[in-house]
Structure formats: C-alpha cells, structure tokens
Amino acid sequence: MSAIKVILSGGGTGGHIYPAIAIANEIKLRYPDAQILFVGAKDKMEMDKVPQAGYDIKGLWISGIQRELTLKNLSFPFKLVSSLLKARKIVNQFKPDIAIGTGGFASGPLLQMAVSKGIPSLIQEQNSFPGITNKLLGKKADKICVAYDGLERFFPAKKMVKTGNPVRQDLLKIDNKKEAADELFSLKPDKKTLLVLGGSLGARRINQLIEKELDFLQIHNIQIIWQCGKLYYEKYKIYNHTKDVQVHAFINDMAMAYAAADIIISRAGASSVSELCIVGKPVIFIPSPNVAEDHQTKNAMAVVNRQAALLIKEEDLDVDFENKFSQLMASPEKQEELGKNIKGLALVNATKDIVNEVEKLLKN
Template sequence: MDNYRFILSGGGTGGHIYPAVAIANELKRRYPDAKFLFVGAKDKMEMEKVPQAGYEIKGLWISGLQRKLTLKNLMFPFKVISSLLEARNTVKQFKPHVAIGTGGFASGPLLRMAQRAGVPCVLQEQNSFAGITNKLLAAKAEKICVAYDGMERFFPKEKIVKTGNPIRTDLVAVSKNKEEALDFFGLKGDKKTVLVLGGSLGALRINQLIEKELDFFAKQNLQVLWQCGKLYYEAYKKHDSDTVKVMAFVNRMDLAYAAADVIISRAGAGSVSELCLVGKPVIFIPSPNVAEDHQTQNAKALVSKDAAIMLKEDELDAEFETNFSNLMGSEALQEKLGKNIRKMAMPKATEHIVDEIEKLLK
C-alpha cells in the first residue's frame, strides 16, 4: 500500500521545522504516492518554509505561554481550545496513518488530538533537554526518537530510540577542497580561518565579541568569516576587509565549513548535529534566551565528552582570549576536539527515524 497519509507538526523555529521537512522527504522517497499535511502556528516561519519545501501546511491559532502576565497570556486558554478543535477537525478529515511531532507549540494540540483519535504518534526531540510539548505528549507516543544519551530523565525508557537529528547532509560534504572554499570567499591560503556562526538572524552578543576581538585576531595572523545575521548586517558591514568577510547570511555553508579551521557558534540542536559531521574544533557560545536553556545543555553534552569548548555569554570578557589562544596554540587540542566531535555524528538519523515510522505502518 503506497497511499499512506502522514501528518507532521513542528515549528516556531528552524530547529523544529527542518527535521519535520527532512522526515517528510525521506517518507516521500520511500512512498512516492503518500499524502502529506503539515500543521504549524499561524504567524510563525513554518507557514513560509514548509510550502517552499513543496508541502501543504495548515496554521493553528496558537502561541507559547509568555513568562509574564500579558494580554497574550490571557488569550492563551482560548488559543488552546481553538487549536484543539481545529486540530481535531484536521485529523478527522485527513485520517492520517501516522502523526509525527518534532516539537514546538503547534505540535501539542495536533498530536494530542491524533492520539485521541487512535493515530500512532512518533516524537522527535532534537535537544539534550526535552521541550515541554514533547514531555506532555510522551506518555501516549509509540516512539520517541532522540539525539542524546540520558533522555530517560524525560521520557519512558522503553519508547526511546537514539537516532540523532536530521541534518542537511548536502551542507556538510566537507571533503570539499579547502583551496576552492577559501577562493570562493576571497580568503588567503597562508592564514588560518575562524568561522563565526550566530544563527540565521544573528546573535548580538557574539557579534559584539567578534567586533571587540578583531585586533586580537589580526595579531594572531587569522582571518575571519563572520556570519553576523540579517538583523545586524548594517551595523557590522563596515568591518569587511581582506581578512574579515562580513556576511548577513552564508549561502554556501558547505564551503564555509570547508574553509574553517576553528568555528565559533551558537549551540542550537541542528547546528550541533551539523558540526559533529563537520568534525572541526568548536567554541560554543550558547544563547541564554532560549526556552529551558536548551543550548547550554546541548553544548555541555559535547563538553563532557571532550568534543568542544563552551563559554557562557557572561564569561566572554574574562575568558575568551585565554581559551581561544590555548586552542589555536595547540595542534593536539584542535585534533582531539575534532576527532571527538566527529565520533558523535549520526549521519543516518533521518533514515533511522523513518524506519521507526515504518514499523507503525505494518
């Protein structure tokens, strides 16, 4: 039977959307005649990203609970009820064979209603510290696909399968020629390259750090490939030069990874999984403004295996230069970090997740 119907939900951030699209693509490869429906939050980026990937999406009127008492919070119960009713109708009309949730607000109402209707559910948790939505849905899920060890703190042990996170594999063919990569960005072959990644929108604290340390990098004969994010490009483009390349967004991540000798990055789950495949020394600067401080937990999971260095935002002024100099001054440390982070890569994650989904179709 090839005309299966799959309903998928996850969103709010790229970290939840990308895995859902990757899972859908792999299911479509195996079942070309299957039907797919995504469910997201009405005003979030999935409403744009999912159709770009070629899938239909339905938006629910839902948002997260704000931490403080606001009008939005007073609306929250109504949004939940409205979303649950809409989700129930969607499940009734679409009649999915399996529901797949990758975290984020909208997946809550949808998967809860799918579970009620007796549809088998698979959850995918990207972070080492489980999100609220997935924790609430875990008891009635058939399978929970995770990327880190120790997730039985959050989920029933017998439901957990360690698969890793779906990654954009096209990005990380890092066997690419380093000379070609340096040439593409107009960088020199006789200097080591620091790649700075703050996420697609950018990270203010990382940008402030890099601006402050440009002289320090120059003294160490380094060049910088600096993705400052579209929100900050206007403020930082004045630093663009022969040895500092400032970009709002890197379109060729594969070449950026190939050019890099060392990487400074946020610690979102998707970035961490990608950097494991890249296998180069990384200094993580986790975003402190993320729900449940996921990024710090993600980075710690690597630090505990000697696979990366982590600096918190409030440690940067005091600790950055020392840590960075130690890393650049020691080939052995660079090698150890690169080797250990590579051990944590799980390149077949998407296929493993879909194998678990297939078991529920039998």
C-alpha cells in the same frame, strides 16, 4: 496499497522546522506518492520555510505561554482551544496514517488530536533537555526518537530510540572540499579561517564579541566568515571586506562554509550541535542563555564533557575569550583532538533511522 498519508508538525525555530522537512524528504524518497501535510503556527517562520521546501502547510493560532506574567498569557487559553479545534478538523479531513511532531507550539494540539483518534504517533526530540510540548506528548506518543543519552528522566524508556537529529545530507561530503570552499568565499589559503555562527536570526552577544575582538583576531592571522544574522546585518556590514572579514546576513551554502572553516564559534542549538559533530572541526560553543530550560548550555555540555568542544558562557566572554582562543590557536594538537572527538559523536544516519521507526509504526 493506497498512498500513505503523513502529517508533520514542528516549528517556531529552524531547530524544529528543518528536522521535520528532512524527515518529510526521506519519506518522499521511499514513498514517492506519499501525501504529506505540515501543520505550523500561523505567524511563525515555518509558514515560509515549508512551502519553500515544496510542501503544503496549514496554520494554527497558537503561541507559547510566557514564563513571566504578561497580558499575552491571557489569550493563551483561547488560542489553545482554537488550535485544538482546528487541529481536529485538519486530522478529520486529511485522515493521516501517522502523525510526526518535532517540537514547537503547533505540534502539541496536532499530536494531541491525532493520538485521541488512535493514529500512530512519533515525536522527535532534538535537545538534551526536552521542551514542554514534547514532555507532555511523550506520555502519549507511540515512539520517541532522541539525540542524547539520559532522557529516561523525561520519557518512558521503552518508547525511546536514540537516532540523533536529522541534518543536511550535503554535510556528509565536505571532507575534500576545502579548496573549492576557499575559492567560493574568496579566502586566502595561507590563513586560518574562523566561521562565526549565531543561528538564522543572529546572536547579539556573539556579534558584539566579534566586533570588539576584530583587532585581537588579526594578531592571529585569521580570516573570518561572519554570519551575523539578518536582524544585525545593517549594523555590521560596515566591516565587510575590512581586515579579512566578510559579513553575511545568512549563508546559503552552509556545507561549503563548514568546509572552509578551520575553527568555528557557534550557538548550541540542537541542530547546530548535530551538524558540528558531522563536520568534525574544533568548536567554541557560546550557548544562548535566553532559551527555555537553558537547553543550549545542556546541549553543549553533553559535547564538552566528552572533550569534544570548548564552551564559554556569555557572561564570561570578556574575561575568558582571548585566553581560550589564544590557547586553542597555539595548539594544533588540541585543535586536532577536538575535531576528532566531536566527529566521534556524530550520528550520520539519523534521518534514515527515524523514518525506519516511522515505517515500523505504519506496519503495526
């Protein structure tokens, strides 16, 4: 059998890119001679992240449609036509055996063209509330891998399989690494560690909260690993190594950061939620209100409704944060319950299960 050819598209944010890379890695593991090509949006982060992971990528001139009337929307039809033509050319030249989309602008034109040529297609939806691209593609794709229950509202039930979201495999092995993690981050073993995550770019409102509450957090005898994001590092680095705080633009070894943490404050992007389920520590979600369809709140609520995490909306932080945090710190039982319940939601074999579905499509 000749080497299989796989085309993948997903991007715009880490939440679409990293699952696509994880799927590509698992395919490579099973088919070392597989030819894999990524397709992304020209000026988005996938154009850097995918080559760093060792894969070729081609860029389309595409962006999302703005929700309010703006001049940017005038160029959208031209971008769409341009990207459909380029996607058709890429598909014709590469001749993939299967097309995989993980969401984001570029996956729309690419999968549209693949489907029109009769190429088997699979989409992976990370969120509890799908984005526009995947909602449109769901009607045409052969298989839809989802991470949450209840998506029959958006996709044909017979095409869906619940696999979970691909996550970093090193997270599966953090259980006995607390001591090594404390050493790596120069932490004091007699203090509880709070890990603060705002996504790869950072979260302005979470950063403002932590700055405002530093003295309050000191009262609880806490040390903080604060990932403020590269956009905010210059502003917040002044707190580095003051009051048991360490500020990072980006954390390279996330598995060890999770291993060090006793409590985690995080956004509720789909990949983050899936990772936190595997990590199994008490979490306070502060969803971003600035994402399409408010899907971060929906992702978080899917966990909160199972008594597996706490949630504070951005607008309620000034009123609720100190109260909720103090209650959590005062109750080791609550911490244990949240950790145990969130771990019970983990789908640890997601990447393998998705690639199993890819193999079934290839065989058909």
